[in-house]
Amino acid sequence: MAEYELDCFGEACPIPLVKAEKKLDEMVVGDILIVLIDHSCAMKNVPEWARKQGHNVEIDEVDDGEWEVVIEKMK
Amino acid sequence: MPREKKVEEYDVVIIGGGAAGMTAGIYCGRARLKTLIIEMALVGGLATYTNEIENYPGFPEGSTGLGLMELFQQQTKKFDVKFKGTDVKSVELEGEVKIVETFRTTYKAKVVIIASGGRPRITNAENEEEFLFDKGISFCATCDAAANTDKDVLIIGSGDAAIEEGMFLTKFANKVYISIMHEDGKMDCNEIAKSEACENSKMEFIWNTVVKRFEGDNHLRTVVLENLRTGEEIPIDIDTCFEFIGYIPNTEIFKDQICLSERGYVLVNDKMETNIEGVFSAGDVNEKFLKQIATAVGDGAVAGYAAERYIAETAQYSSQILTRDHFVYVYDASCVNCQNRLREIEALEVETNGKISFSKVDVYKSKGLSNRMGVSVFPSIAVVRSGEIVDVLTDDFSRVRLESYL
The missing domain is CATH 3.50.50.60 (FAD/NAD(P)-binding domain)
Known part of the structure; x- marks a missing residue:
């Protein structure tokens, strides 16, 4: 099970979401994707989308206004 | 093969980052407890879905739910409370160390506060x-x-x-x-x-x-x-x-461990204690009369304070009560009889040149410590030998009786 990182610092919606969708497509079940974001709108829509898809999601505020969205691909 | 999980230890893990959970967090953080709040969706909980909040005191101009909850979060962070944005998969609440599992981490805590709220049907x-x-x-x-x-x-x-x-x-x-x-x-x-x-x-x-x-x-x-x-x-x-077709409390993961009402809400007493020691519950998830931010804040304050008391009493119990062979005089400072008998045992200490000596536990403010000692009558003398309470005397505090333990 691999772990991937997606640097989306400085990128506004919907770019992080689009990138995350694309990356997750290439991954296999059980892999982990860590999306780094600093736009609060992406902090909302990336996890919302991932949860709706049935993946495991965890959000970590690593610094003030910087988040890691950790997604485990579930299907 | 399942991925290896991280293990993290906290004094208090709060499940749910709404008004109740964050208020409990403020009280725990301010009491210098290492505190984590786990929120599965948006910090602020159900309140963030309300556009206008006009009945929460302190905001005469009104506030948006989201705006108010952002202020709650700012204040909570000020006390070094950590936030984690994920959902809790399972819990093991019995025992002195409570386990809270998320998909990546196993959290171990002395206290768990349930503040998971509910959702409208x-x-x-x-x-x-x-x-x-x-x-x-x-x-x-x-x-x-x-x-x-x-x-x-x-x-x-x-x-x-x-x-x-x-x-x-x-x-x-x-x-x-x-x-x-x-x-x-x-x-x-x-x-x-x-x-x-x-x-x-x-x-x-x-x-x-x-x-x-x-x-x-x-x-x-x-x-x-x-x-x-x-x-x-x-x-x-x-x-x-x-x-208005019903409300569903978020208690699915607790239902085999925590006593719930018929409708699935958590049953607590006025200290927000559940049926399990060291597990408290606050806010909309509780069986209660009125579900509002104002009442959630009240519950959260009680739960946070009660958590602090519980942790302090647990520490006191193991570090001061059980560590040596001695007598513990357990009394209520507001009761006259307790005061009279306190003088009696103090005289005994002088009379025996300290051969018989007492630690004193005043239960006036909280009975937490005495509950843990299994003492319910005041005054009592608990006899501690080899790290255990071997006897509790409620009446006979005589020198002869006490000397029989030495």
Whole structure:
């Protein structure tokens, strides 16, 4: 099970979401994707989308206004 | 092979980052406890879905739910409380160390505070998701009545909440439609509410109907009802649709460990203690009379304080009570008899040149420590030998008796 990182610092919606969708497509079940974001709108829509898809999601505020969205691909 | 999980230790893990959870967090953080709040969706909980909050004191101009909850979070972070944005998969609450599992981490905590709230039951009709909360479908008349002054609203449901909130709405709205799935004249609410509602000229009942779909652009405009007998579609133009078809507490993961009410809410006492020592519960998830930010804050404060007391007493119990062979005089400082007998044992200490000596535990403020010692009568003398309480004396405090333990 691999772990991937997606640097989306400085990128506004919907770019992080689009990138995350694309990356997750290439991954296999059980892999982990860590999306780094600093736009609060992406902090909302990336996890919302991932949860709706049935993946495991965890959000970590690593610094003030910087988040890691950790997604485990579930299907 | 399952991925190896991280293990992290905290004094307090709070499940749920709404008003109750964050208030508990403020109290725990301020008491210098290492505290974590786990929130599965948006920090702020259900309050963030309310556009206008006018009944939370301290904000005379009113506030948005989201705005108010951001302030709550700022204040909570000030006390070094950590936030984690994920959902809890399972818990093991029995025992001194509580386990809270998320998909990546196993958290070990001395105290768990349940503040997981609840969610309103929804109709699952077409397009409902698009209009939830601030887009025209509301679950709280107290919150949104004033915004509907002189407007038309629709209520779904016929239970006590639906009819009583509907009556409240008639004081503001121009017209209150009520969609009821039962036959003409049949409601689920109590008889008093029913007869009052039937006499209220602003209320109009639409029998045998359920919601088929919701329509509108950015905001809800029309609710299309369906007559269950004829299949006929009935469009109702309104400003807000209130759904009162029940509320679901988020207690699924606790149900085999925590005592819940028949409806699935957590049962607590006035200290927010659950049936398990070291597990507290606060806010909407509790079986309670009124679910508001103001009451959630009150619960959270009690739970946070109680958690701090519990941790302090646990530490005191193992570091001061059980560590050596001695006698512990357990008394209530407000009781005269306890004071008299305190003088008696103090005299005994002098008389025996300290051969018999006592630690003192005053239960006036909290009985937590005495509960843990298994002492319920005051005054009592607990006899500690080899790290255990071997006897509790409630009457005979004589030198002869005490010397028999030496």
